[in-house]
Amino acid sequence: MTTLQIISLLFLGMATGVIAGLLGIGGGMIMVPFLSFIFTQANFSEEHLFHMAIATSMTTITFTSLSSVRAQMKKKMIRWEIVKVLVPGILFGGIIGGSEIFNLLKTPWLTLLFASFQIFSAYQMLRNKKPKPSRELPGFLGLFGVGSLIGMMSSLVGAGGAFISVPFMLWCNVTIHSALATSSALGFPIAIASAIGYIYGAHNLPGLPEYSLGYIYLPALICISMTSVLFAPIGVKLAHSMNTMQLRKTFAFLLLVIASFMIYKSLQLFGYL
Numbered sequence: 001m002t003t004l005q006i007i008s009l010l011f012l013g014m015a016t017g018v019i020a021g022l023l024g025i026g027g028g029m030i031m032v033p034f035l036s037f038i039f040t041q042a043n044f045s046e047e048h049l050f051h052m053a054i055a056t057s058m059t060t061i062t063f064t065s066l067s068s069v070r071a072q073m074k075k076k077m078i079r080w081e082i083v084k085v086l087v088p089g090i091l092f093g094g095i096i097g098g099s100e101i102f103n104l105l106k107t108p109w110l111t112l113l114f115a116s117f118q119i120f121s122a123y124q125m126l127r128n129k130k131p132k133p134s135r136e137l138p139g140f141l142g143l144f145g146v147g148s149l150i151g152m153m154s155s156l157v158g159a160g161g162a163f164i165s166v167p168f169m170l171w172c173n174v175t176i177h178s179a180l181a182t183s184s185a186l187g188f189p190i191a192i193a194s195a196i197g198y199i200y201g202a203h204n205l206p207g208l209p210e211y212s213l214g215y216i217y218l219p220a221l222i223c224i225s226m227t228s229v230l231f232a233p234i235g236v237k238l239a240h241s242m243n244t245m246q247l248r249k250t251f252a253f254l255l256l257v258i259a260s261f262m263i264y265k266s267l268q269l270f271g272y273l
Contacts, residue, residue: 050110051110067229068187068233094189115258117163154190199215
């Protein structure tokens with residue numbers, strides 16, 4: 001990789017660290033489009049390029065999420081009782097999604113899937129529909145199912161799971177700040193399970209560049225992780241100085257902008273543009 005590409009990765013880590021702390025999204029929704037662009041400039045195989053962007057993005061969340069959680073713990077907003085029940089399903093879904101389903105999806109379909117879930121998440125956040133006051137979190141089996149879905153879909157789109165977990169928790173009457181804080185704590189098990197799947201699913205796969213571990217590109221992982229960990233606490237501080245509607249609009253706006261770009265990219269890959 002060139003010096004300019006390395007510097008770009010370091011700045012990408014700074015930006016995603018702040019966003020991860022601010023919105024509890026792990027930064028994956030931001031990282032994937034930029035990583036795919038950087039990998040394109042580095043002449044990576046088009047067949048594996050988007051898979052590598054997603055896998056590398058997701059794996060950085062193992063480091064970013066720990067930094068965010070450390071800062072969130074000081075605010076005492078994480079609902080650990082929710083984390084403990086969701087984690088078994090997340091581990092199951094993340095490993096299955098990252099190793100089996102992820103490897104089967106071709107790049108254009110994976111790109112379109114990524115964009116679709118961003119639009120869905122933005123819609124859920126902007127709708128701002130008030131849940132029934134009596135609605136509560138489901139029991140163990142219900143949360144295991146939700147956790148499995150979060151883990152599987154996160155592994156497919158390279159995100160920390162907030163695009164499902166935050167709307168779900170809000171729907172169950174968890175406050176926005178607690179939902180975002182709890183989502184940041186879910187990022188670590190999601191990333192670990194998915195990384196195992198990415199490594200196993202692409203073991204000895206031909207056409208991957210040097211310094212790859214499965215679909216994970218180690219130089220990019222190191223550069224992004226170094227700066228994202230340092231900047232995540234800044235995002236946490238910003239999150240607690242903003243009101244609920246500001247957080248919703250910020251989250252939704254970011255997702256819609258990136259989704260628009262990814263839809264354009266997927267149409268290019270399908271040959272329509």
